Amino acid sequence: MRASTREANLQALLADDSEVRSHVGDLLEAYKSTLAEDVRGTRLAHLIDAVHLTQQTDFAYDRKRLRESRLPDAVLTVFIQFLYRKHPDLRAKDSTGSSSTTSVSAQFLDKFSLRGVQYSTATCRSRDSHLFFRSPQHEKSGQITHIFFHTHVPDSPSSSSRGQASHPSVYLCVQPYAPLQHSPDLREIDRRYKQFGFAGGFLCRNEFTPPVIIEPLDIICHIAVTPLEISGHEVIHILPMDRVRFYPN
């Protein structure tokens, strides 16, 4: 009780007293970030208004960890294709010039938080890098390899209509897991899992297909990944996680 009272008094003191604020300026930012911490499953997330947590679509990241770098060639190629699909004008513009107008530099990030759920690259924290996402064809599962801000994207009315105004230029490079081979044994086991829908999951090959670019809004949820060996084939079992709404087919 006393700790809660002290906490409330401290907040009032910091809000009202400019002199105190000037003395603890350095600590204030860290204090505010702890106070507003929104990581799913933490104590703070349960204490903060739960309805607010559900409805907010916040995209949070640490600006200090942004680093400027050149997009790897493999990522740049798929990124340009992605931009061409998203901004058809860009394709027309590029076709008239000798080279692409898309900048090769971007600001890279290792992790971010979307609606209180943390996502990160495979190299930073593998556990948070597996995800289920929407792609132009259908939903897919994959692993995040790069997260980057790209600022040289032409404005388009279509981007604002999809509600991307809050985080317009964040992109994720994801390596999708390869679909199953036409092995009857594997198909049979996969059918067993799929008959239970979102609760049973499904199988994929333990290999990646060429990377694709997605935006944070394309993320559906995290997945649990289990490597299995079935009839001599290396496969992985994918199970979409709960707590985050999952859209079954």
Next chain:
Amino acid sequence: MDRTELPSWVTRAPLNWGTAARGKLSANNWRVVCTIHLPITLIRLWGGDDAPGDRKAMLENFMDLVRAVQLANLRSISRDEIKLYEEYIFRYVTTFKSLYKVAKVKPIHHAALHYGDVLRGFGPAHTHGAAFYERYIHSMQSKNHNMKLGLCLASRYNPTKHLFSTR
């Protein structure tokens, strides 16, 4: 279980669950075991057409429970999903009675049948769940005390110690 890679917000269940050495599991441990690890194994073993009939029926029954729990734990839930929850939990309880003749229907089964009304009235589970308080109670239970409510004799900076007379 050991090979399954889970997101960081999912607490791992102990690998030796179900043994005397491990003892009781927390509600969250049971949820992780039952909604993640058991489906991966049981569906593979009992989900085929060649599986014995009773095993298949047990799996169907168990997966009804898993689906109901998954739906009840969604961060946001629609009326259609609540209806789906009710269908799964009703089928689970009725099949449970016919499959396990010796097992008794417990109050928790009855409560689960009414949980759809709770979801309809109060929204998703986390808005009225008591996970935070459960953790706090667990923290308090770990404190040494003499079972007598009274004055605090310990550090005034730890709020949990105000509730008990410490040794």
